[in-house]
Amino acid sequence: MSSESLSVELNEERPHDLSVAPSFSADSPFEIELDNLGQAVHVHLNIDDELSQVARLSGGNHYVDGGQSLGVEVFVTPKDDPVTGKLKIVTGYGSETAYVDVTINPAPETRQVDVDGAFSKPAKKEAEPSVTEGLSDVFPDVDPNSIPLFLLGAFALALAVGIATVFNSFAITLGAGVVVGGVLVALGISVLE
Template structure:
């Protein structure tokens, strides 16, 4: 919406009216009657040309001391610019001022957003953009079907610990069932190491 057309009242003296020389709009607007002094009666009037495309919400207005009253001016859509006068009268004719108001054809604002077609394509991460030939391996490539490179040191340490604990339990607990369990654990560890070496 257009900014308000401001009319300053009683700024320098009683019934003083200060207005801009012209005002242009393409839609409804408000006349802001700003009173800087004593309370005053205001009369607004559109000339014959302007009244063909605009309407005032009331002609007579009382503006209290130090307050602002806003008056809406409705505007019709036009094909060609229309210029007329808004008349402002204070103190029952004591002072009169005019503003040339031009109503221009309404232009719809384009609120659409332009989207780059590249945004619709899958994006690669920064390292792939720098070196397309080098790509990050998939999860199955990371954890499955990879050639073994021998037994790692942490795996050997874990196997030795398992065997040591199994032997320790077998020595401490004197039971046939425990001895069979110790044998199973040691056998399992040795089979796992053998599979890892393949």
């Protein structure tokens, strides 16, 4: 709902009296604010054929209690050119009538923003780095082709130490030592290459 409103004062000087501006303009929905300054009153609202092309009242007959205010919504569908028509306001079952020239202007032009076509497609998700790439980041001087050898050696070391710890045997401990030594020599050679 727009912040614009058409104010109508009721019963200001005498019963069924109404006071309203002779003209009003809007370019979006607005509200007719019925402010009753005296005793309770019935108000009838009507729009002519011209204005009904671009505006529609939320209701025509309204009861406004004494000292109260009532807002009546006016729904608007602007055209390319301004449209002017009459809003008829009646109180006291026809004893008082006022007409307001209402102009519905074209809606303000919305500013369009050109969007690059690249923004209309979802961003491509970067692939998670592989274990080899992760280790390359940790050991930048190591040739990426020797990383699988490094992983195999680490696995062999862990297995050899694990077996030697579980079985308390000289032969197994000697075998684990040979594996550890072989892995260290292989890693040394691959790093030096």
